[in-house]
Amino acid sequence: MKFIAEIDVMPLKEILDPQGKAVKLGLGNLGIQSVEDVRVGRHIQLHLEAADEASAKSIVEEACKQLLVNRIVESYTYYLAEFVLSN
Amino acid sequence: MKFIAEIDVMPLKEILDPQGKAVKLGLGNLGIQSVEDVRVGRHIQLHLEAADEASAKSIVEEACKQLLVNRIVESYTYYLAEFVLSN
Numbered sequence: 324m325k326f327i328a329e330i331d332v333m334p335l336k337e338i339l340d341p342q343g344k345a346v347k348l349g350l351g352n353l354g355i356q357s358v359e360d361v362r363v364g365r366h367i368q369l370h371l372e373a374a375d376e377a378s379a380k381s382i383v384e385e386a387c388k389q390l391l392v393n394r395i396v397e398s399y400t401y402y403l404a405e406f407v408l409s410n
Numbered sequence: 411m412k413f414i415a416e417i418d419v420m421p422l423k424e425i426l427d428p429q430g431k432a433v434k435l436g437l438g439n440l441g442i443q444s445v446e447d448v449r450v451g452r453h454i455q456l457h458l459e460a461a462d463e464a465s466a467k468s469i470v471e472e473a474c475k476q477l478l479v480n481r482i483v484e485s486y487t488y489y490l491a492e493f494v495l496s497n
């Protein structure tokens with residue numbers, strides 16, 4: 324079975340987010356004042372092959388914990404769905 | 411009204427994604443071979459104040475087009491929701 328995982332990796336709430344601050348400032352300079360808060364993270368899309376949803380999930384968790392996410396300063400959320408190719 | 415926009419900015423399908431390639435390689439080196447494709451982009455969270463959903467949407471569009479997205483090499487998707495603080 325083929326799966327797709329859409330992962331968001333974001334700086335923890337307690338952590339300063341200089342990129343988000345810079346974007347907020349930039350938007351203000353463009354005249355967009357109504358944006359009150361900005362946080363910037365990464366979005367990662369994985370296509371994977373797995374026997375079932377449980378093993379797909381464990382692959383995604385492994386990938387996040389071992390490579391994609393620095394859990395000292397970041398948190399992650401994702402959704403995982405079966406990727407269906409209709410013929 | 412307060413709104414929250416969750417924006418994903420991704421490299422266009424036609425564009426090479428060296429970061430995605432590097433992640434795929436890294437996962438392979440860690441023994442995670444079942445990931446077939448990786449794409450890496452940005453995730454941006456905006457909190458904003460607007461009179462209604464239509465004007466919130468136009469603020470998000472403006473922010474994407476003027477600052478957040480390089481539309482020559484990237485595309486963006488987002489969802490926009492009212493942010494309700496219950497008392």
